[in-house]
Amino acid sequence: MSSRAVTARATDPRYDAGSERAAAEGEASLARPERSLSRWRPSWVAVAALLTGLIVTGALALTSAAVYNRNERRLLNLRVRELSLVLAATAPSIQTPLASAAELADATAGNAQKFRAFMAPYVGPGRQFSSVSLWPLGTSQLAPSTVLGSAPVLASMPERAEQFFTHSTRPGVLNLTSFLGSPHPALGFDFSVPGRADGFAVYAENPLPANRRSTLEKNSAFSDLNYALYLGRSHRTSDVLVTSLKRLPIKGRQALDIVPFGTGVLTIVVSPNGSLGGAFFEHLPWIIAFVGLLVSLAAALMTDRLVSRRQRAEQLAGVLDRVAAENREMYTEQRSIAQTLQHALLPERLPEFDGLDVGARYVPAASGIDVGGDWYDVVAAGDGQVLVMIGDVSGHGLRAATTMASLRHAALAYAAQDSDPASVLGQLSDFVNSAPHDYFATMLCALVDVGAHRLTVASAGHIPPLLIDGADGQFVEFDANVPIGVARKSPYLQSTVSVRPNTTLIAFTDGLVERRGEVLDIGLARLQEAATNMVLPLEDLLIKLANRLASEDHHDDTAIVGIRWQS
Amino acid sequence: MAELEPQPPTLQINIQLDPAGTQVVILSGELDSSNAESLQEQVASIPPQPTRRLIFDLTDLRFMDSAGIAVLISAAANAGSVSLRNPSPIIRRVLEATGLSSVFPIEP
Numbered sequence: 001m002s003s004r005a006v007t008a009r010a011t012d013p014r015y016d017a018g019s020e021r022a023a024a025e026g027e028a029s030l031a032r033p034e035r036s037l038s039r040w041r042p043s044w045v046a047v048a049a050l051l052t053g054l055i056v057t058g059a060l061a062l063t064s065a066a067v068y069n070r071n072e073r074r075l076l077n078l079r080v081r082e083l084s085l086v087l088a089a090t091a092p093s094i095q096t097p098l099a100s101a102a103e104l105a106d107a108t109a110g111n112a113q114k115f116r117a118f119m120a121p122y123v124g125p126g127r128q129f130s131s132v133s134l135w136p137l138g139t140s141q142l143a144p145s146t147v148l149g150s151a152p153v154l155a156s157m158p159e160r161a162e163q164f165f166t167h168s169t170r171p172g173v174l175n176l177t178s179f180l181g182s183p184h185p186a187l188g189f190d191f192s193v194p195g196r197a198d199g200f201a202v203y204a205e206n207p208l209p210a211n212r213r214s215t216l217e218k219n220s221a222f223s224d225l226n227y228a229l230y231l232g233r234s235h236r237t238s239d240v241l242v243t244s245l246k247r248l249p250i251k252g253r254q255a256l257d258i259v260p261f262g263t264g265v266l267t268i269v270v271s272p273n274g275s276l277g278g279a280f281f282e283h284l285p286w287i288i289a290f291v292g293l294l295v296s297l298a299a300a301l302m303t304d305r306l307v308s309r310r311q312r313a314e315q316l317a318g319v320l321d322r323v324a325a326e327n328r329e330m331y332t333e334q335r336s337i338a339q340t341l342q343h344a345l346l347p348e349r350l351p352e353f354d355g356l357d358v359g360a361r362y363v364p365a366a367s368g369i370d371v372g373g374d375w376y377d378v379v380a381a382g383d384g385q386v387l388v389m390i391g392d393v394s395g396h397g398l399r400a401a402t403t404m405a406s407l408r409h410a411a412l413a414y415a416a417q418d419s420d421p422a423s424v425l426g427q428l429s430d431f432v433n434s435a436p437h438d439y440f441a442t443m444l445c446a447l448v449d450v451g452a453h454r455l456t457v458a459s460a461g462h463i464p465p466l467l468i469d470g471a472d473g474q475f476v477e478f479d480a481n482v483p484i485g486v487a488r489k490s491p492y493l494q495s496t497v498s499v500r501p502n503t504t505l506i507a508f509t510d511g512l513v514e515r516r517g518e519v520l521d522i523g524l525a526r527l528q529e530a531a532t533n534m535v536l537p538l539e540d541l542l543i544k545l546a547n548r549l550a551s552e553d554h555h556d557d558t559a560i561v562g563i564r565w566q567s
Numbered sequence: 568m569a570e571l572e573p574q575p576p577t578l579q580i581n582i583q584l585d586p587a588g589t590q591v592v593i594l595s596g597e598l599d600s601s602n603a604e605s606l607q608e609q610v611a612s613i614p615p616q617p618t619r620r621l622i623f624d625l626t627d628l629r630f631m632d633s634a635g636i637a638v639l640i641s642a643a644a645n646a647g648s649v650s651l652r653n654p655s656p657i658i659r660r661v662l663e664a665t666g667l668s669s670v671f672p673i674e675p
Binding site for chain 1 (some may be wrong): 641667
C-alpha cells in the first residue's frame with residue numbers, strides 16, 4: 001500500500017508540474033551564466049587546462065626552435081667552411097699565370113712582346129684580370145715597363161709602389177695589396193721569382209665594384225647565403241672587399257672563417273639568406289605554437305563544458321533532493337492527518353472491567369500515507385459480560401476509515417440491543433447488504449463471560465483469535481462465515497469455549513500476521529511463538545507484539561486487542 | 568528518491584472469452600490496493616454474459632490483499648457467480664480464513 005500511495009503522488013499532474021517547474025528553474029538559473037559572454041566565468045579547472053596546454057605548447061615550440069637554431073648554426077658553419085675552401089682554391093688560379101709570366105720575364109730579360117703575348121688571354125673585360133703590368137725591380141725609379149689592359153692604380157702612386165715592392169712583397173709567393181680608400185678601389189696581386197734582386201715583378205690588378213656589392217648568381221651553390229669578404233683578419237666595414245649586402249655589418253645569425261690567401265688572409269662572414277634546413281623546420285615552432293594554442297583552447301573549452309555540465313547535474317540533483325525532501329514532508333504530514341482521523345475514530349480509552357485486564361494497540365503501517373480501516377471496541381454487555389469486537393474494512397484511505405467508523409457505530413448500536421455475537425454480525429451484514437457497496441469487512445465478535453470463564457465467538461471472515469493459557473497458545477476454532485458485505489445464504493454461526501483461569505485472548509487484524517509471499521499459517525505460527533514463549537503482564541505482552549511488528553517493514557495498519565482473566 | 572518510491576507491484580490483466588462462452592480474467596503479478604481499482608474498472612467494463620459467470624485465472628498471481636478480494640466480491644455480486652482457477656496455496660489459505668472458499672468455487 002505504500003507503493004500505491006507514492007505512485008499516486010508521482011502520477012499526480014499537479015505534483016509533476018510542480019517538480020518540473022522546480023527542476024526547470026534550477027536549470028534556468030544554471031543556464032543563465034552561459035547565455036551572456038560578459039557574465040561567463042570559466043571554471044578554474046578549465047583555466048588550469050588552458051595554462052597546462054599553453055605551457056606544454058610553449059615548451060614544445062621553444063624546444064623545436066632551439067633544435068632548429070642549432071641545426072641552422074651547424075649548417076651555416078659547414079657552409080662557411082665550404083665557401084672558404086672555394087675561396088682558398090682561387091689563390092693558385094691567380095698565382096699560376098702571374099708566376100709563369102714572372103719566369104718568362106726573367107728568362108727574356110723583360111721582353112715586352114713575349115710578356116704581352118703570354119698574358120693577353122688573361123686580361124680584359126670578362127677575363128681574369130683587368131690590368132697586368134711588368135715591373136723591373138732594382139731600379140731607382142719604380143715604374144711598370146709593360147702594361148696590359150687599364151693603367152694600374154699602383155702606377156699612379158709611386159711612393160706606394162716603392163713601399164710595396166721594396167718592403168711588403170716576398171718573392172715566390174702571391175702578394176696582396178689593396179686600394180680600398182681610393183676613388184678607384186682595386187685589389188692588386190704581385191708575384192716575383194725568388195733569388196733575383198734585379199728581376200721582374202708581375203703585378204695584376206682588379207677594380208673592386210664602387211659600392212663593393214656583388215651578388216652571387218641565383219643558381220650558384222652559395223645563393224642561399226649572404227656574404228661579406230674582408231681583407232685581413234678584420235671585419236670592419238672599411239676593410240670589406242666585396243659583399244652581397246647593401247648594408248654592413250651583417251646582422252643576425254652569422255658564421256666567420258679566415259681564409260689564407262697568398263701572403264695575407266681574407267675574412268669571410270656569411271649569414272643565411274633564408275632557412276638552410278628548409279622552410280618547414282623554420283616554421284615548425286610557429287606551427288607547433290599555433291596548433292598547441294588551438295588544442296589548448298579546445299581542451300579548455302571542453303573541460304569547461306564538462307565541468308559546467310557536472311555542476312548542472314549536481315545542482316539538478318540538489319533540486320531533486322529538495323523536491324524529494326518536500327515530498328517526504330508532505331507525505332508525512334498527509335499521513336499524520338489520516339492517523340489523527342483514525343485515532344479520532346477509535347476508542348480513546350478502553351473501559352475497565354472487574355476481573356478482567358483489557359488492552360489494545362493500534363500500529364500504523366511502517367510506510368505509506370493511507371490509513372487502514374481497522375477498528376476495535378471492548379464494551380460492557382451486561383450480566384458481567386464483556387463484548388470484544390475487532391474488524392477490518394477492505395482497502396485503505398479515507399474511504400476505508402469512514403466506512404470503518406460507520407460500521408463500528410452500527411455494530412455498537414446492534415450490540416447494545418443484543419450482544420449475541422452471531423446476532424451482531426448478522427444485523428451488521430444485513431445493514432451493509434441493504435445498499436450497494438464495493439467493500440467488505442472482516443469482523444470478530446467475542447462475548448466474554450468473566451465469571452463463567454466462557455467465551456462465545458463469531459467471525460465474519462476474520463482471522464481467529466489466539467487463546468493463551470500459560471505457555472500454551474491455541475487459535476480458537478470456529479465455523480468460517482463470509483465477511484460483512486458479502487451476500488450470505490446462511491445465518492452467522494458462533495462457538496462457545498470454556499477457558500481456564502488467567503487465560504488471555506489476543507484478537508487482531510491481519511496486518512499482524514500477513515506477509516507478502518508467505519502462507520498465512522507461517523505468520524500465525526510466528527505470533528503463537530512470540531505470544532507464548534514468555535509469560536508477561538497483558539500490557540507488556542501487547543507492547544511486545546506491537547514492537548515486534550513495528551521492527552518489521554509491515555505494510556498494513558494493525559489493531560491488537562487483548563483481554564486476560566485476572567483469576 | 569529511490570528509498571521513497573518502491574516500485575509499485577505490477578499486475579497484468581488479460582481478459583479472454585473461453586470456448587464455452589465464459590469471460591476469463593487472467594491475472595499475473597501482485598494484486599493489491601495500488602492496482603485493485605484499475606482491475607475493478609476493467610472487470611466492470613466486461614459486458615454481461617448469458618452464462619452469468621466469470622472466471623478469474625490466478626495461476627500467475629503471487630499475491631492478493633483485501634482490496635483484491637473486494638474486487639472478486641463485487642464481481643460476484645454483479646456477474647452472478649465467480650469461480651477461481653488455480654489460486655496459489657497462499658491465496659487459497661487467505662480465502663479459506665476469510666470464509667470465502669464457499670463464495671468462490673475453485674475450477675479444476
